[in-house]
Amino acid sequence: MNEKKYDFDQLFDRRNTCSLKWDFCQKVLGVPEVIPMWVADMDFPAPPEVVEAIKKRAEHGAYGYPFIPDSLWNSVISWMKKRHNWEIKRDWLSRAPGVVPSLNICVQTYTAPGDEIIVQSPV
Numbered sequence: 001m002n003e004k005k006y007d008f009d010q011l012f013d014r015r016n017t018c019s020l021k022w023d024f025c026q027k028v029l030g031v032p033e034v035i036p037m038w039v040a041d042m043d044f045p046a047p048p049e050v051v052e053a054i055k056k057r058a059e060h061g062a063y064g065y066p067f068i069p070d071s072l073w074n075s076v077i078s079w080m081k082k083r084h085n086w087e088i089k090r091d092w093l094s095r096a097p098g099v100v101p102s103l104n105i106c107v108q109t110y111t112a113p114g115d116e117i118i119v120q121s122p123v
Contacts (some may be wrong), residue, residue: 008044040099068095 014022021039026032045051073090080086096102107117 004047006044006047010044012044014041014043 015026016023019041021036021041021043025034025036073093076093077088077090080088096105111117
C-alpha cells in the first residue's frame with residue numbers, strides 16, 4: 001500500500017486564530033513564551049484531503065443534523081485491524097462528545113464516591 005507522507009515538522013503559527021491553546025493562554029497569562037501543554041490541539045495543518053472534504057461538504061450549504069454513515073465505523077474497524085491487528089465489532093463502538101467528557105463519563109460509571117483514581121500527567 002502506498003502511504004502518503006506528511007510534513008509534521010512544518011512550522012504552523014496558530015496565534016491570532018482564536019486558538020484556545022495559543023490565544024487564550026496569551027490573553028489570560030499575558031506571557032507569549034508559555035508552552036501550553038494543557039490543550040491537546042495539533043500544531044500542524046490538517047491533511048489536504050481533509051481540508052478538501054470539508055470544503056466539498058460545506059459547499060452543499062445545508063448543515064442540519066447528520067447521522068454517522070457506516071463508512072465511518074468501517075474506517076475505524078479497518079484502521080484498528082491494520083494498525084493494531086485488533087479485530088473489533090461495530091457494536092463495540094459508540095460516539096463520544098470529546099476526550100475529557102468521555103473520561104468524566106468513565107470515572108462516574110466505573111467508580112463510586114470516595115474511590116481513588118489515577119490521572120496521569122500532563123492532564
